[in-house]
Amino acid sequence: MITMSIDGISYPAEEGQSALQVARENGIDIPTLCYHPALKTTGSCKLCAVEVTRRTGGRRIAMLACILKVSEGLEIKTTGPVVEAARKKAFMNLLVLAPQSKLLRRLACEHGVDLGPPPDGCVRCRLCIRVCTEIVRAGALKMVKVDGAGSVVPEPDRCIGCGTCANICPTGSIRVEDRENVRTVMIRDELIGKHPLERCEGCGRWFATRRYIDFIERRTAPHPHVKEIHKYCATCAKLFSDRTRAASDHSVKTRMPGH
Ligand code: SF4
Numbered sequence: 574m575i576t577m578s579i580d581g582i583s584y585p586a587e588e589g590q591s592a593l594q595v596a597r598e599n600g601i602d603i604p605t606l607c608y609h610p611a612l613k614t615t616g617s618c619k620l621c622a623v624e625v626t627r628r629t630g631g632r633r634i635a636m637l638a639c640i641l642k643v644s645e646g647l648e649i650k651t652t653g654p655v656v657e658a659a660r661k662k663a664f665m666n667l668l669v670l671a672p673q674s675k676l677l678r679r680l681a682c683e684h685g686v687d688l689g690p691p692p693d694g695c696v697r698c699r700l701c702i703r704v705c706t707e708i709v710r711a712g713a714l715k716m717v718k719v720d721g722a723g724s725v726v727p728e729p730d731r732c733i734g735c736g737t738c739a740n741i742c743p744t745g746s747i748r749v750e751d752r753e754n755v756r757t758v759m760i761r762d763e764l765i766g767k768h769p770l771e772r773c774e775g776c777g778r779w780f781a782t783r784r785y786i787d788f789i790e791r792r793t794a795p796h797p798h799v800k801e802i803h804k805y806c807a808t809c810a811k812l813f814s815d816r817t818r819a820a821s822d823h824s825v826k827t828r829m830p831g832h
Pocket residue numbers: 694695696697698699700701702725738741742743744745746747760
């Protein structure tokens with residue numbers, strides 16, 4: 574029988590036991606994922622880090638409690654900056670491998686480790702914000718800090734329902750859904766805009782939002798060469814401009830001498 578100390582309290586231990594086993598026997602909680610009492614330890618997850626003061630030099634280092642064998646006078650700490658830093662690093666490394674794991678997040682939360690917001694598929698490239706600000710000029714998206722990390726969020730009542738943000742997003746994080754005559758634009762579970770759709774005056778299909786059509790009409794008004802075909806879907810608009818061009822070519826030809 575030997576004696577070791579955990580968080581300043583002495584506990585009896587058997588030679589050959591690990592620090593983790595002694596801690597568990599005494600009701601001291603240390604997070605683990607890869608430990609199983611029936612199997613050999615591998616030290617894979619690195620979550621069970623504890624602080625050990627080196628006998629030589631007194632340097633404080635993190636060691637894995639599942640691997641660390643107890644010895645007379647061994648002193649470990651299960652809290653404090655050294656443990657917190659090692660634990661957070663281990664959690665972050667595991668989160669890269671299993672970002673969808675609810676167990677990891679719960680375990681981290683139970684041990685006071687902040688892993689930041691769960692991944693939402695957005696790589697923070699800001700293409701959606703830039704296109705909406707610089708090209709569309711609706712300014713319907715912005716980047717704000719949420720729990721210390723940048724996140725794309727809607728600017729209330731600015732969306733015109735054009736869907737350019739969803740088209741440019743490289744990860745498909747923004748969704749546009751047209752159901753019946755309503756278009757919904759979403760990021761994560763947040764609404765960017767919800768708009769009634771207008772019918773194409775050519776074929777009768779629901780095709781664009783009223784706000785988008787008004788917006789385009791306002792933007793193109795100073796350009797007299799732009800035809801007023803905003804009330805048509807892309808297919809009908811093409812047909813319309815092809816026919817107009819053909820008619821004008823025909824009238825030019827009929828006016829030319831010799832024809
Ligand atoms: S939502 Fe898409 S486009 Fe916008 S920042 Fe995220 S990944 Fe980029």
